[in-house]
Amino acid sequence: MSFINYASREINCKLVYYGPGLCGKTTNLQYIYQKTNPDIRGKMISLATETERTLFFDFLPLALGSIRGFKVRFHLYTVPGQVFYDASRKLILKGVDGVIFVADSQLERMEANVESVENLRLNLQEQGYDLDKLPYVIQYNKRDLANVAPLHEMRELINPNGVPDYEAVAPVGTGVFDTLKAVARLVLIELKRGQGG
Amino acid sequence: MNANTDLILYEEEFQQIVAEVERLCRDANAKVVFLVDKNGQLIASSGNAGGMDTTSLASLTAGNIAATGGLAKLLGEKEFSILFHEGEKDNMHISLVGDRVILVVIFDSRTSLGLVRLRVKRTSEALTRIFETIVRKSEAEKSAPGAAGVEAASAFAEITEDDIDNLFR
Numbered sequence: 001m002s003f004i005n006y007a008s009r010e011i012n013c014k015l016v017y018y019g020p021g022l023c024g025k026t027t028n029l030q031y032i033y034q035k036t037n038p039d040i041r042g043k044m045i046s047l048a049t050e051t052e053r054t055l056f057f058d059f060l061p062l063a064l065g066s067i068r069g070f071k072v073r074f075h076l077y078t079v080p081g082q083v084f085y086d087a088s089r090k091l092i093l094k095g096v097d098g099v100i101f102v103a104d105s106q107l108e109r110m111e112a113n114v115e116s117v118e119n120l121r122l123n124l125q126e127q128g129y130d131l132d133k134l135p136y137v138i139q140y141n142k143r144d145l146a147n148v149a150p151l152h153e154m155r156e157l158i159n160p161n162g163v164p165d166y167e168a169v170a171p172v173g174t175g176v177f178d179t180l181k182a183v184a185r186l187v188l189i190e191l192k193r194g195q196g197g
Numbered sequence: 198m199n200a201n202t203d204l205i206l207y208e209e210e211f212q213q214i215v216a217e218v219e220r221l222c223r224d225a226n227a228k229v230v231f232l233v234d235k236n237g238q239l240i241a242s243s244g245n246a247g248g249m250d251t252t253s254l255a256s257l258t259a260g261n262i263a264a265t266g267g268l269a270k271l272l273g274e275k276e277f278s279i280l281f282h283e284g285e286k287d288n289m290h291i292s293l294v295g296d297r298v299i300l301v302v303i304f305d306s307r308t309s310l311g312l313v314r315l316r317v318k319r320t321s322e323a324l325t326r327i328f329e330t331i332v333r334k335s336e337a338e339k340s341a342p343g344a345a346g347v348e349a350a351s352a353f354a355e356i357t358e359d360d361i362d363n364l365f366r
Contacts, residue, residue: 001203001204001236002203002204003203003204003206003234003236003238003240004203004204004205004206005206005211005240006205006206006207006208006211007206007207007208007211007212008211011353012238014236014237014238042250042252042253043250043252043253045253045256045257047260056260056264057260059237059253059256059257061252061253061256064364064365065363065364065366067353067356067360067361067363067364068353068355068356068360070353072364075237075238075256087267088264088267090267091260091263091264091266091267092263094235094236094263095234095235095236095237177365181365184361184364184365185361188356188360188361189356189361191353191356192353192354192356194203
């Protein structure tokens with residue numbers, strides 16, 4: 001749910017990066033943090049374990065600019081990917097406006113990707129959302145590795161509905177901003193639609 | 198109020214909220230008072246918030262409330278409506294208002310937990326009433342645009358592809 005404040009003329013939207021453990025959700029946020037002007041980003045918060053696995057969430061606020069006189073802010077969150085953190089994952093999805101699914105392109109992670117998409121759909125349903133009606137994009141990460149699945153196979157497996165999707169190598173930024181822009185666009189179009197546009 | 202519906206604040210209610218938050222800060226002799234949406238967005242603040250990272254504070258508070266809510270459900274409770282964090286110098290009193298927003302009071306030894314609790318109770322009641330109005334207005338606006346007598350939604354109805362592209366330039 002967006003938060004629109006007519007008094008301070010601000011729109012705040014919540015984006016969530018979802019996906020299996022070690023697929024690169026935190027890496028996406030870290031790259032965005034490194035590459036954005038300090039004037040438009042806040043502090044990045046990572047609630048992680050001592051071995052740097054996400055325990056609760058990463059958080060990065062971005063103030064991108066203005067639309068029609070309203071300051072547009074996106075709050076980026078990641079969920080913990082490891083299977084046993086499901087209770088925490090559900091909490092992060094509260095009030096979500098758009099979802100980015102980060103898939104791990106390595107062949108041995110295909111099952112984990114499929115499970116994670118199913119888990120996303122189920123957890124959204126519990127909160128009263130339908131994944132097919134939500135701004136949603138997919139990122140095929142780690143395309144630089146040797147043992148990756150062909151793109152068409154990944155599409156068949158995790159993108160049967162053909163939502164916007166992007167190949168990525170998150171540590172060097174390939175595809176990272178394309179994915180973010182795509183979901184931000186969908187969220188704003190949804191806002192426009194919801195407000196009678 | 199359904200947490201999945203957009204929260205739309207208009208000038209009149211926003212000013213009322215700010216006035217309540219300021220009154221609480223003054224009457225409880227608190228250092229800072231924040232009002233945060235359950236999804237982690239800062240709505241209003243009062244007191245000496247200078248130098249504080251209010252965006253992070255809002256997000257972490259919402260995470261804190263969400264995690265505690267998860268614990269409550271495990272125990273068969275609906276919700277833990279009040280959290281209290283005691284520090285060496287500063288303390289935090291966090292409470293849920295009307296199941297939709299979170300009231301955060303940061304205070305030190307210049308006041309007492311008892312006084313903070315007492316004042317929070319009064320503010321919660323006032324804020325609950327304000328948010329009921331906000332929900333009513335939002336629903337009226339949805340069913341008949343312009344009903345709330347605001348410039349309203351039309352601002353977003355006119356968003357163009359160029360507007361969106363310009364955000365990322």
